[in-house]
Amino acid sequence: MNLNQKPLSVCLSLLFLAALLWLVPLGRTQSQKHLAVYAPATLYSVPITPMDGHDYVGLADALEPLGTVEAREDGKKWKLRFTPSGGREVDAEFQDGKNKGKVRGQDFELSGNFHMENGRGYVPLHNLGSMLPMFVGLSSEFRESALRLLLGNVTIHFNQEVQKGTPSKLVLTFSSPVNPMVATEPGRLRLVFRREPLVNSGPDNVQTGDTTIASTNYSENAGIPQFTVNSSVPLTAVFTDSNKTITITPAAPVTTATTEPATPPPPPPATTTTTTTTPTTPPAPPAPVSPRFLVVIDPAHGGDERGAAITDAIKEKDVNLAFARRLQHELQNKGMNAILLRSGDNTVGLDDRAIATNSAHPSLYLCVHAANLGTGMRIFTALMPPVGVNSRKFLPWQQAQSPFLDLSSQVAGSISAELSNRQIAVTALPAPLRPLRNVAAPAIALEMAPPEDEAEGISGTEYQQNIAAAVANGIAAMKTKLQGAR
Numbered sequence: 001m002n003l004n005q006k007p008l009s010v011c012l013s014l015l016f017l018a019a020l021l022w023l024v025p026l027g028r029t030q031s032q033k034h035l036a037v038y039a040p041a042t043l044y045s046v047p048i049t050p051m052d053g054h055d056y057v058g059l060a061d062a063l064e065p066l067g068t069v070e071a072r073e074d075g076k077k078w079k080l081r082f083t084p085s086g087g088r089e090v091d092a093e094f095q096d097g098k099n100k101g102k103v104r105g106q107d108f109e110l111s112g113n114f115h116m117e118n119g120r121g122y123v124p125l126h127n128l129g130s131m132l133p134m135f136v137g138l139s140s141e142f143r144e145s146a147l148r149l150l151l152g153n154v155t156i157h158f159n160q161e162v163q164k165g166t167p168s169k170l171v172l173t174f175s176s177p178v179n180p181m182v183a184t185e186p187g188r189l190r191l192v193f194r195r196e197p198l199v200n201s202g203p204d205n206v207q208t209g210d211t212t213i214a215s216t217n218y219s220e221n222a223g224i225p226q227f228t229v230n231s232s233v234p235l236t237a238v239f240t241d242s243n244k245t246i247t248i249t250p251a252a253p254v255t256t257a258t259t260e261p262a263t264p265p266p267p268p269p270a271t272t273t274t275t276t277t278t279p280t281t282p283p284a285p286p287a288p289v290s291p292r293f294l295v296v297i298d299p300a301h302g303g304d305e306r307g308a309a310i311t312d313a314i315k316e317k318d319v320n321l322a323f324a325r326r327l328q329h330e331l332q333n334k335g336m337n338a339i340l341l342r343s344g345d346n347t348v349g350l351d352d353r354a355i356a357t358n359s360a361h362p363s364l365y366l367c368v369h370a371a372n373l374g375t376g377m378r379i380f381t382a383l384m385p386p387v388g389v390n391s392r393k394f395l396p397w398q399q400a401q402s403p404f405l406d407l408s409s410q411v412a413g414s415i416s417a418e419l420s421n422r423q424i425a426v427t428a429l430p431a432p433l434r435p436l437r438n439v440a441a442p443a444i445a446l447e448m449a450p451p452e453d454e455a456e457g458i459s460g461t462e463y464q465q466n467i468a469a470a471v472a473n474g475i476a477a478m479k480t481k482l483q484g485a486r
């Protein structure tokens with residue numbers, strides 16, 4: 001267990017930005033271009049520097065993540081010795097202002113002159129695709145215009161197939177697991193692959209001749225592959241087969257709550273920190289509640305932690321609690337039992353939140369945040385620390401979410417679809433986020449940003465109610481699956 005427990009003092013919108021930066025390790029400045037390099041054990045980015053009107057990269061920058069680099073100036077010459085991890089050293093030599101040099105004892109002609117600046121050696125980006133393999137002894141696939149360089153046999157291929165029917169669906173199968181960001185907006189669904197060495201061996205533009213799945217497009221922009229599906233109806237993406245298959249189907253129409261036989265109310269969960277609360281809105285007659293289905297709603301922050309400043313007067317912790325109550329009420333109205341992890345303005349640590357959730361054995365954990373950046377909704381699933389790499393460092397506690405990630409993504413997809421149906425902008429993406437990764441149940445975090453219509457604001461009853469209804473519908477559509485998983 002993490003004894004160095006820190007309150008979540010930054011809010012998710014900051015985390016959202018941090019997650020994007022973390023997912024694409026690009027960048028000191030936004031305007032500087034970077035090359036994304038995918039190697040068998042690592043993904044890294046190399047800054048690109050314009051020189052003589054061409055793109056250049058520091059040769060040591062490009063090699064350092066792959067081994068040990070020693071470089072030195074020797075008069076006008078620049079000498080480099082590279083030792084790949086577990087391999088034999090390779091020497092290279094270039095001269096400032098000259099386009100000829102040596103790598104591994106062989107002549108190497110550059111497409112532009114070598115540059116030496118402050119002891120650093122720069123070569124044209126164009127040459128990197130043929131030069132790096134000489135150092136590391138791996139094959140390379142260089143997509144220069146897309147700023148992507150794939151070293152060794154790391155590529156992930158995919159296949160797309162439209163299965164016609166009522167409704168039609170698009171099935172994407174990948175050669176390795178993928179974890180793209182899913183963005184839905186009216187008329188299209190986008191999968192953004194920020195970490196995967198994805199390549200497309202088929203055509204980039206496909207007209208399907210289908211009315212539901214009209215066309216698809218693959219592109220690589222600034223090092224990031226993106227797959228877009230265009231449709232006349234809202235779409236949703238469902239991940240199966242350990243994230244090797246993504247099925248894109250029309251979002252389910254707004255579902256009516258399934259009523260269940262009347263049963264006595266469930267006993268309170270076996271935890272002292274978990275409390276229930278009564279909704280603040282006038283209670284409608286609740287539908288019968290199933291004791292086997294429990295949603296834990298966690299209003300983030302509270303007490304000493306106020307979260308983001310939504311406005312000078314409105315604190316995030318209060319918005320989170322108000323929305324959590326609304327959502328609890330909405331779920332109960334649809335016959336789903338829901339409890340709140342905090343019902344007052346008290347401070348609760350991240351570990352305590354995860355422990356309380358796990359001892360309640362819920363069907364779903366839902367963390368609620370609010371932000372004043374952007375618009376609409378962001379839905380987060382846990383981005384887990386990689387398994388296998390330094391696996392001794394990651395205790396089961398850090399991996400608690402792993403077996404539930406598939407279902408968590410499916411819940412995120414289902415809620416995204418309901419929000420899209422209501423014309424609310426939504427982005428779903430994985431993020432390295434606590435306590436999601438410590439929760440041993442399907443788990444997502446929601447972050448509510450203000451509506452596009454600024455007049456109402458984030459605290460507007462109609463806006464929050466619309467979102468709460470969409471989230472509850474998205475959960476209702478997944479209820480059977482979530483129950484089956486317990």
Ligand SMILES: [Zn+2]
Pocket residue numbers: 010011012300301307308316369370
């Ligand atoms: Zn927050």
